[in-house]
Amino acid sequence: MYNRISSIRKIAYTGLFIAISIILTRFFSGNITIAGIYALRLTFGEIPIILNGLLLGPVFGAACGILSDIIGYAINPLGGAYFPGFTLTAMLTGLIPGVLSKYFLKELKWHSIAIIIVLTELMAVPLNTLWLSLLHGKAYITLLVPRIIGKGILIPVYIIIITMTAKHIRHIFSFTRR
Numbered sequence: 632m633y634n635r636i637s638s639i640r641k642i643a644y645t646g647l648f649i650a651i652s653i654i655l656t657r658f659f660s661g662n663i664t665i666a667g668i669y670a671l672r673l674t675f676g677e678i679p680i681i682l683n684g685l686l687l688g689p690v691f692g693a694a695c696g697i698l699s700d701i702i703g704y705a706i707n708p709l710g711g712a713y714f715p716g717f718t719l720t721a722m723l724t725g726l727i728p729g730v731l732s733k734y735f736l737k738e739l740k741w742h743s744i745a746i747i748i749v750l751t752e753l754m755a756v757p758l759n760t761l762w763l764s765l766l767h768g769k770a771y772i773t774l775l776v777p778r779i780i781g782k783g784i785l786i787p788v789y790i791i792i793i794t795m796t797a798k799h800i801r802h803i804f805s806f807t808r809r
Contacts, residue, residue: 645683645691645698652699657707663781666743673781676703676791681751684729685739690696694727712801716762719722727751739801740793748789756782 659785660691667722680699684692700721704713736743760778764771 640740641687641691644687645695648679649699649702649707652676652695653703653706655679656699657703660792663728665717673785675792676788680721680725681748682796683726684727685732685747688733689726689729692729696721696723696725714762714766717759717763720758720762723754724751727754739797741790742793744794744797745790748793752782752786
């Protein structure tokens with residue numbers, strides 16, 4: 632009985648994180664172009680996906696990433712056709728923090744959250760840059776450099792926001808650790 636209630640709660644919270652991610656990604660983001668080339672998108676839409684993976688586990692984190700990308704695209708396509716590579720990256724953005732927090736880093740202190748975020752972004756930045764390079768026919772390196780700089784600015788912000796949020800909502804998700 633307890634596992635059923637726990638699963639229902641996880642699904643409900645995942646839906647909440649999906650909604651927050653869609654809102655932050657689709658409606659509260661900014662694009663930066665350099666020399667007429669789309670170079671960087673500043674968004675906080677990854678934060679709910681990472682939090683979902685950290686607090687609810689890898690399966691729910693992956694589901695949050697997939698559904699956030701697909702539903703978000705269906706609501707508001709940001710200037711192009713659907714490309715499944717971005718969905719793969721969104722899935723990994725929820726899966727990697729979930730796997731790392733479940734199997735390797737048991738306590739969510741600021742330094743373990745920093746490791747999780749850095750490793751997640753080391754996967755996401757090159758992959759998303761590859762997808763953009765394939766879609767737009769631009770050189771990979773010319774797209775990669777400004778994206779690395781942008782993520783270098785956003786990673787400390789992500790660490791602060793996720794650490795503060797995880798610290799304050801951890802007791803709500805205590806049912807997931809039993």
